[in-house]
Amino acid sequence: MSxxxxxxxxxxxxxETLLNSKGHDTIHVKTSRLSGTKDPELKEKVERKKEKICIDYSVT
Structure with a gap:
């Protein structure tokens, strides 16, 4: 299951490399056009599409 x-x-x-090597469809913010996007905007984007899980290291 991907x-x-x-x-x-x-x-x-x-x-990103590790998860892609395991067969998942992974995009890193730094390798996309989303670099610099604030966390609330990323969360909204993921929730709107309902097709991705957001991985975030910050605890805010």
Whole structure:
């Protein structure tokens, strides 16, 4: 089962590579056009699409 992930920029880029190597559809904020996007906006984007899980290292 493939899961779609959006990884926030405070997580290492290697996480994108690792999850993609396991067969998941993963996008890192730094390798997309979303770099610099605030956490609430990323959360809204993920919730709106209902097709990705957001991984965020910050505890805010």
């Amino acid at each position: 899961i779609r992930f959006l990884i926030d920029e405070d997580c290492p880029l290697s996480l």
